[in-house]
Amino acid sequence: MIKKIFVALAIFGLFSIFLPIMINFDFHQNLSELSTQYVKGSVEDLNSQNVVTSVIVTYRGLDTLGEVTVLFLATAGIGFLLKKRKGKKRVASELLQTSSSFLSVVIIMFGIFIFSHGHLTPGGGFQGGVMIASAFLLLMLSDVNLELNHTILQFIESLSGAFYVVVGLIGLVLTIGFLNSKIIPLGEYGNLFSAGAIPLIYSFVGLKVGSELTNILDAMGGD
Amino acid sequence: MISTIIIILGIIMIVAGIIAVHLKNLLAAIIVSGAISLLASIIYLILGSPDVAMTEASIGAGLTTIVFLFALNKARKEDKND
Amino acid sequence: MIFALILGFALLLIGIYGMLSQRNLIKIVISFSIADTGTHIIIVAIGYLRGRTAPILDKAIDIANATHKVVDPIPSALVLTAIVIGLAVTALMLSFIIELYKKKKSLSIDDYQELKW
């Protein structure tokens, strides 16, 4: 009983804090100065159509490196906690087995499309990585005896992580700053091979996120 | 027009949230919370951030649901073994 | 967009209520993910500007005048990474729950009171 009163009090307190924020909130009419700089710089400086991508990859690139590291640590923790065991499962239906074998390759190709076009369309490394992981998930769901090759997965993961850092360091060597995307010629606005190193960096992020999430799913789902 | 869509979807999401918190069946609660994420991605799209909409549709609706299912499955298997 | 702001706050409150009142561990994690979604909607709704469109500058919008046509890109960039980290955190919480379940065969939070003070 006391617990319920306490919960109700807490919810009411939070509500009375939020209410004035909600009522008195005035929406901006214009972009803030920083955002204006980002939008302008993305067109004039980086040749990237998608401003969100240029914020994530270039202007806040160090943050993204941190995020990827956090993801890696979480994966390591999950793999450390959960050990694999064998169990009996029901075989998937024949229709699912047949259709998933071709569909999974199409999904992987779509993931590659998403992370290589991160500077032109919505999406990027994180979403493309999730697509690749979900293709492997579909294979896991349709085939009960599937064994993923962990050596190749860890190889891809560590290699793409290392290349990500190396691309950043090249900018440092050329003395234009860590993770600067101008180490490669900028190209023509709106083409696939444009925006400097942004597609390259996002592809590495995509491969790394994809292999890490596949590891998480394998550790949690595998038997 | 757009605000009509956002109001109706918002009401659905709030009702779904209350129900997901109160459902006794864990699997049903997971499915309803997956529906919240799917509708949230339409809201993000209306608010003009397709990147976030794509991330929410792929992670919030797809992978989070599946991770919950795997956890439930492990608990179910523990039950049966001993 | 005031409606989206209200929706976000409502989902946040529902999530916090669920976390405080439910006794089942998996229910608490579900409430956590609902509160997560609510927070993300609030942050994106703050960045919205009336009558503007997504910050992707292709042929559909006038590039010379772009700063008057697009919404704020910074909240989108923040939320995008937050969602990915949210998945990793949820998976980590669930794997702890599985380990706890192996020890005591119970999902209720009342059975785990060794460290209660």
Next chain:
Amino acid sequence: MPLLGSIITLIGSIFLFLGALGIFRMPDVYNRMQAGTKATTLGTILFLLGISFGHAECGCLGKIVILILFVIFTNPVSSNALARAAHFAGIKLTKRSVKDDLGNDNLENKGGEK
């Protein structure tokens, strides 16, 4: 041309509505799935085609075609997997059913554990 597209879209949305009504009204899982799968598939196809007819100038038919093919291929697969799972999980058919050959042949005990 825009008028034709909008009318096709309207027909598609009516089929979507009928599918939703079928999901709402039918008595058991399998009948709901019947209504849901067929009506939503044709409804989505017509809706997408109508919208792309009405806005022919943007030249984005490719993605619409991909989306339609995707819906045609995946929708029956998911409803097949779901129907099979529902039957194996022991969900009964409605009382108005006349026969159940799959239940009689008793495949459940051969496939997985008990």
Next chain:
Amino acid sequence: MSKIKSTLIGIVLLFTIWILLAGNSQQELLFGGITVILLTLLFQKKFLVLEDIKLNPKSISYMVIFFFVFLWELFKANIDVAKRVISPKLPINPGIVKVKTKLKSPLGRAFLANSITLTPGTLTVEMKDEYFYIHWIDVKVDDIEGATKSIVSNFEKYLEVIFG
């Protein structure tokens, strides 16, 4: 030999999807070509289901005919569903029946099951050897032969030519 054929068909299909997705500028074609070829080499085992497609003039013309037959059946199915859903008494008489098929190749069976699901009043529930278990919303005949004739035969004669 069959491996080469299925890989080639896979490359053509994937490349068509890429062009539909990304458009046909020169850089997209270059990058897409490299991606598609790498993917098909990596996942060659997954394409083995495609080897059953027969490539002769007769089967290609049957593919086109099958496509239109399928669309017509889909349309009829929707009219059927609409009639059942709208009428206040819900005129249904459901049950799960067993039918027999002659098709052997996995892809042909998958196409047959999908077509059955999308045509009037039927839904594939399980496929086991040569029998399909089908949920029928309005059971008219009771024995296997009658059900086979009224559900499967319409598509089977096309699919037999296309996939063998």
Next chain:
Amino acid sequence: MDSLIYNIAAIIAVISIVLTFVRMILGPTVADRIVALDGMTIIAISLIVYIAYFSNRIIYLDVAIVYALMSFIGVIAVARYLERGI
């Protein structure tokens, strides 16, 4: 004229989402709820395409494709969980 008809179509789609949602919260078994979720996501794809054309940004179509894909995989996962396959 035609934009009015498009808007009516979108409103009908939203009403269909509400109907499937009612089935989702009523549904006596879990399978009913997941059938309702399946229908809801397919209707939502149409709604996303409508929003894409309404706000004149065809690049939103990528979101619709991702949405279709992930909802398919989610439904398959729940089905395999129900038949004890994962």
